[in-house]
Amino acid sequence: MSTKQSESVSAESIDSQSAASIHLENLGKTFDTKEGTEEVFSGIDLDIEPGTFVCLLGKSGSGKSTMLNIVSNVLEPTEGRVVFRNRDGSEDVNLGHVFQSPRLLPWNTCVQNIEYVHENNPDYEDSHAKRYLDLVGLKNHYNKYPTQLSGGQQQRVGIARALSIDPGVLLMDEPFSNLDEITAEGLREELVRVWQKLDKTVFFVTHDMTEAIQLSDRILMLGKGRIYGDLENPLDRPRELDSNEFLEFRQKAIRLFHSIED
């Protein structure tokens, strides 16, 4: 992401629903396997304030994708429930999804890909999609097909699509893990910039500690069926990855992350 592109983006023209809070109440999930019932996690209680950028960190098989799928309403929890609440107390909250791969319709242009998820929006016009493409730095790509975009640009369309439904909560499943580090780094900066402009709660799943520290206000660590780490991120934004504060906090977070094996 070039600085020039970032500067050209404007979010002022976007009317945005305010962020919603997320509440996990006694959440648990088990799967039936041939060997019997396998518990992924249980008894998880969690409150995430509106507008918070939360990263859920866990090792492979820790259940972080399962938790995201439950929060996304893709999976039913075995016990407990997930509640979303707007600042006015209502529970009618839009959820925006950004996946590990962009999941774009290859036969549709960028604008059409955004239009696709607006079936229930009678006021939808293509100018709406274009505003969000502008926001993520794709001003001159409205009518391009995904095959004409790089991996990073495709993921930006995925982010624009998720933001375009004006979500109170943005759910992101390792969205940069398939990208090269330079592209991923640019997109992280872009994501933070967009998040700061639009009032959104972000629930971001990752296995990358540096990414989690760079992005989040709060880091949750999932393992052995429970949230064993819950860290407030004390670092000011913008965050310098090579600053002493960043590296010190990273050390502390890594120690906590590995403490589950001790």
Place this chain on the structure above:
Amino acid sequence: MYTNGKVIFLESTVALLVFWALLAHGLALTDTISSPTLVFASLVELLLSGDWVVHMADTMRRVIYGFVLTTIIGTVLGVVMGMSDFWENALQDYITIGLALPSLFAAIFAAMWFGLSDVTPMVAAAAIAFPFLTQNVYEGVKNVNYELMEMSSAFDVSRNRAIRRVIFQSVLPEWFAGARYSFAICWKITTLAELVAASSGIGYMIEFQMHKLSITGVLTWTVLFTMVILFVEYGILQQIEKRVFAWRQSTEIGIMGGA
């Protein structure tokens, strides 16, 4: 050296015609293999006479009947097999047998059952062509990207819209490839069936010229048939493909770069 496909095709065609003319006239074999000039003269005469229009129209009508029947059977069975394990297991072996069924077998059986009617070439063509379309549609349905269906579900897209915008579009390239191939098969089987049991059509006229022992007549009708097929292939089907599948045809990643 030219590497353009169209130039190579033109060059090879000219080379073939020159070789044919040299062989026919140089070795005095015009009674056996005719010659490009004789066939060209005969073709011009045929086109000017207008006699070809009736036969071409009859063949076209039968091809279209056969193709419509192929499309219906091939698409329905392909979708059913792709979506249901039961039907996949029940039909897979029959489709494999159908893919290997000899064309002459279908033409003769259809002729024995339906005699001198349009039903004979229609049934013969459909019987041979539909397994190819079924197989393609079946594979297309199997290869639908279910991540896109999950995405649709996550964004509360209705089932109808997801079927239209994801499943239908996913299967379309396979369907189109299968339909195109089936259409070519319908042409071939229809003319074969006309040769066996018909009183009009290009196949019938080729057979009529064969009985007259006129190799020039046989080749004239064959060339006319080939010209029409090429027109349908390049003038119609490829143009449709270019428009419908524009999204598959260009990638600019290397040029554009960037995140």
